[in-house]
Amino acid sequence: MDSIEDWLRRPGGLAGHLRELRRGARLTGSELARQLGWTQSKVSKIETGKQMPTDEDLSDWLRTCGATDAAKATLTALLAEAQGLHQEWRQQVRLGQSAIQRNYDQMVSRASRIRNTEIVYIPGLLQTPSYARSRIEESVRLHGADPNEVDSATAQRMLRQQVLYDTSKKFEFLIFEAALRVLLCSPMDMLAQLDRVLNITDLSHITLGVIPFGRQLSIAPQNSFLLLGDELAIVETFIGEYMFHGEEAAAYSAAMGQLANDAAYDGEARKLIGRAMAELRSIT
Numbered sequence: 001m002d003s004i005e006d007w008l009r010r011p012g013g014l015a016g017h018l019r020e021l022r023r024g025a026r027l028t029g030s031e032l033a034r035q036l037g038w039t040q041s042k043v044s045k046i047e048t049g050k051q052m053p054t055d056e057d058l059s060d061w062l063r064t065c066g067a068t069d070a071a072k073a074t075l076t077a078l079l080a081e082a083q084g085l086h087q088e089w090r091q092q093v094r095l096g097q098s099a100i101q102r103n104y105d106q107m108v109s110r111a112s113r114i115r116n117t118e119i120v121y122i123p124g125l126l127q128t129p130s131y132a133r134s135r136i137e138e139s140v141r142l143h144g145a146d147p148n149e150v151d152s153a154t155a156q157r158m159l160r161q162q163v164l165y166d167t168s169k170k171f172e173f174l175i176f177e178a179a180l181r182v183l184l185c186s187p188m189d190m191l192a193q194l195d196r197v198l199n200i201t202d203l204s205h206i207t208l209g210v211i212p213f214g215r216q217l218s219i220a221p222q223n224s225f226l227l228l229g230d231e232l233a234i235v236e237t238f239i240g241e242y243m244f245h246g247e248e249a250a251a252y253s254a255a256m257g258q259l260a261n262d263a264a265y266d267g268e269a270r271k272l273i274g275r276a277m278a279e280l281r282s283i284t
Contacts, residue, residue: 005049005050005243006049007049007082008049008052008082009048009049013049013078014049014052014053014075014078014079014082015046015047015048015049017071017074017075017078018046018047018053018061018075019047021061021062021065021067021071021075022043022047022061022065024065025064025065025066027064027065029043029044029047030043032061032064032065035064036060036061036064046061050244050245050248052079052082052083053079055079058075058076058079062075104160105159105160105163107228107232108160108163108228109163110228110229111169111228111229111232112168112169112170112229113169113170113172113227113228113229113230114163114169114170114171114172114226114227114228115171115172115173115174115226115227115253115256116171116172116173116174116224116225116226116227117174117175117221117224117225117255117256117259118173118174118175118176118179118224119175119176119178119179119221119223119224120176120178120179120182120184120224121135121179121184121224122175122179122193122197123173123175124157124160125160125161125163125164125171125173126161126173126196126197126200127157127161127193127196128189128192128193128196129154129158130185130186130189130192130193131184131185131189131190131193132154132157132158133150133154133185134184134185134189135184136150136153136154136157137150138184142238164200164203164206165203167204167205169205170205170207171205171206171207172206172207172209172256172260173206173207173208173209174208174209174211174256174259174260174263175208175209175210175211176210176211176221177210177211177212177213177272177276178213180194180197180210180272180273180276181276181279187280187283187284188284190280191277191280191281191284194273194276194277194280195277197273198270198273198274198277201266201269201270207265208265208269209260209263209264209265209269210263210264210265210268210269210272210273211259211262211263211264212264212272215262216262217259217262218258218259218261218262219255219258219259221259223235223236223237224236225252225256227249227252227253227256230249230250230253231245231246231249232244232245232249233245233248233249233251233252233253235252
């Protein structure tokens with residue numbers, strides 16, 4: 001199972017059961033949405049596994065579709081299992097456990113174009129071991145993850161970076177200047193991290209854009225996100241990482257395109273990195 005979405009839409013899964021229940025009630029998606037006071041897109045997302053219903057959502061769906069007591073029991077149990085799996089998936093992602101990292105490795109290996117926008121973090125594929133470790137330790141503090149897995153998770157994240165040297169792929173990184181200056185590790189470790197970012201700009205199949213402080217933006221940045229090809233967007237929030245496909249992935253692709261127009265590249269980007277490094281040296 002690649003994600004909670006796959007579990008929701010697997011044969012016999014919650015998404016399919018809800019779709020069949022609606023059809024059995026002879027309601028279209030639009031009719032169900034209208035009766036529930038929802039948008040039609042919410043019904044569609046739940047039926048395709050792109051959105052997990054809340055307890056209240058499920059209760060309203062079951063009532064409106066006239067579910068039997070047996071169906072109510074089955075679907076309530078499926079939702080409870082999905083919620084438990086989602087909690088486990090969320091914690092694994094935040095820690096970066098080896099199994100999840102391998103899953104990302106597989107997805108990245110299948111993509112010929114990898115794009116990443118970060119607001120305050122250095123992109124994962126560009127992180128040094130010390131910086132990556134600080135991020136994984138942050139997950140331990142925030143989410144109560146197992147501190148004994150920090151070393152293996154850090155090592156697995158470093159192994160993933162081998163893909164950067166595959167010149168058949170195109171990598172596009174877009175970071176805000178804040179990512180160069182927010183100290184999420186020691187100043188010396190951050191200095192090494194910035195040196196790593198500076199050196200990566202020498203590779204011809206890798207593009208790095210930096211959006212400077214004070215630059216007027218065409219759109220506001222809302223989330224960090226990773227784009228694999230044109231069909232998958234992985235969006236990071238405080239509570240986990242979520243996958244979007246199709247039109248939703250295209251929306252993130254369009255957002256990155258607009259933000260990329262506001263970025264500095266090449267010599268101008270290197271000056272911004274160099275300036276941040278000079279300021280760090282002055283305090284170390």
